[in-house]
Amino acid sequence: MLKNYFKTAIAVLRRRKFFTFISLFGIAFTLTIVTVLAAFVDNTVSANYPEVHRDRSLYITLLKQENTKDQGQWNSPASFYYLDKYVSTLKTPEKVAISSFFNPTNAYRNGRKLAVNLKYTNAPFWEVMQFDFIEGKPFTEQQVANGERVAVISEDTKRDYFGNAASVAGQTIEVDNQAYRVSGVVKSVPVTMPIAHADMYVPYTVSKADYRQPTLMGNYTAVLLGRSEADLPAMQAEYAAVVARVKPEAKGFDVFKSNADPYLSSFLRNSPFGDTDDGGVGRAMMAGALILLLFMLLPALNLVNINISRIMERSSEIGVRKAFGASGHTLVGQFIVENLILTFLGCCIGILVSFVAIQVINGAGLINNIHLTINGTVLGFSLIACVVFGLLSGVYPAWRMSRLQVVQALKDR
Structure with missing residues (x-):
């Protein structure tokens, strides 16, 4: 028929x-x-380069403080202090990557002004994200602790700043009136991946802002990497138990909320779709x-x-x-x-x-x-x-x- x-x-x-x-x-x-x-x-x-482990990762991109009486709400990314104190100490994740959202700044080379997206990270960031290093290597935990001005730059930044130089590892790049020694060069990441994208990655310890300031709200995100996808419920439960103990810091606010979500849910949380169990997916x-x-x-x-x-x-x-x-x-x-x-x-x-x-x-x-x-x-x-x-x-x-x-x-x- x-x-x-x-x-x-x-x-x-x-x-x-x-x-x-x-x-x-x-x-x-x-x-x-x-x-x-x-x-x-x-x-x-x-799950694409360099976030190839999204299937076993959870993202913390948003904190909420609410005033249930006046229906007031304050939404913001987390501070480094909050993530270091409450998230880095979690036992279930295998690794915790902490990084800022990229911040636009400027560099100058041969009289040319270059726009550079700068990101601050911790050392485990390079273990959670699977970057392809064209040359050099990531900065280490010791270099982060020492506050060394070292940087990993993208392939695009290498081309724009150094031109046709064959190798730039060990050379100096000046951004935002600060000089950094290039530790490595990675394949560039599209801006559609805000957690991983940047033109230049530097240790959080060289940030001009005081990362040790004891406040909840800031400009940082965290990625919790589990050993397998089966770890995700336990990671969410452990983080939920930690959040339940955190008190709002803003005057008049009486509820504090935060979630560790899969990638898509973590961004939909801050949208009109987000106030659901699945993050609005x-x-x-x-x-x-x-x-x-x-x-x-x-x-x-x-x-x-x-x-x-x-x-x-x-x-x-x-x-x-x-x-x-x-x-x-x-x-x-x-x-x-x-x-x-x-x-x-x-x-x-x-x-x-x-x-x-x-x-x-x-x-x-x-x-x-x-x-x-x-x-x-x-x-x-x-x-x-x-x-x-x-x-x-x-x-x-x-x-x-x-x-x-x-x-x-x-x-x-």
């Missing part, structure tokens, strides 16, 4: 080539955009699905109109089949399958165009240091979108077809 449906669908597509072209173009264009966006989202939330996915549905709705409506025109051209065929006993359900099923075949052909074209578009985006460097790919996850998402698009554009025309009366259909012949 499916073989016959396929033959009929191909015959119908070949009958009105212009309509077929318009349909395939609309489907391919829509699914190209969906696929490229899916590739970008997958690259952003998946479920709500964000529902919102994303709704936006995607609305995005596909307009081209689907255009395809509905084309499909209705095709149905009217086939009214005599429908009337004959009904006269010989074909049920409405059979006709509906046939047309939906035919429309899914059309949508699948458009999807194949869209995926091919997406592959080319992604190569162009990667080659042009439109997003620095990001490399998009069409992997199994992206491909599966595109196929699901293809089916949804096919159903959106096929169900109503199929229903219209099933409602045609035999006499009227044959009269229109």
Whole structure:
């Protein structure tokens, strides 16, 4: 039966080539955009260089102090003092990486002003994150403790500051009016990964701000690395027990909150979706699905109109089949399958165009240091979108077809 449906669908597509072209173009264009966006989202939330251990990591990116009487709230990243006192002492994690959010500053070289994103870290940061060192090595725990002005720079910073120098390990780089000795050079990280991204990484002990100030709120984050994914519930429970003992420091605030979350949840916590047990992931996915549905709705409506025109051209065929006993359900099923075949052909074209578009985006460097790919996850998402698009554009025309009366259909012949 499916073989016959396929033959009929191909015959119908070949009958009105212009309509077929318009349909395939609309489907391919829509699914190209969906696929490229899916590739970008997958690259952003998946475990990629250098955060390859996201599956066994928890992130602490936000602290909350609340005034339950006046409904006041103060949200902020943590201070180094808080993370060092309450998080570094946790027993369950294998390692705890502490780092600041990157701060923009300036460097000058040969009369040129260079923008440099500076990040302060502890030594375990280099064990939790799996950076690719092009040359040199990370700074050590001893160098951090000694407050040495050493730095790990990105490959982009090496090129911009030192030009075509073959090796820069041991050389001096001056940033924010401070001179640092280059300890190593790492492959650059895209800005879409704020926990790992920076142009220059230096020990937290050289920060101009007093990292020892006993306050809760600041500009630092922590990554808890478990020995396996199975450690995550225990790590969350231990951290929750610690948070329960912390008192708000701000006057008038009576509740202190913080969570150790998987990567995506850790950032959604500070969004309108975030006040849920899963950190807002479920709500964000529902919102994303709704936006995607609305995005596909307009081209689907255009395809509905084309499909209705095709149905009217086939009214005599429908009337004959009904006269010989074909049920409405059979006709509906046939047309939906035919429309899914059309949508699948458009999807194949869209995926091919997406592959080319992604190569162009990667080659042009439109997003620095990001490399998009069409992997199994992206491909599966595109196929699901293809089916949804096919159903959106096929169900109503199929229903219209099933409602045609035999006499009227044959009269229109």
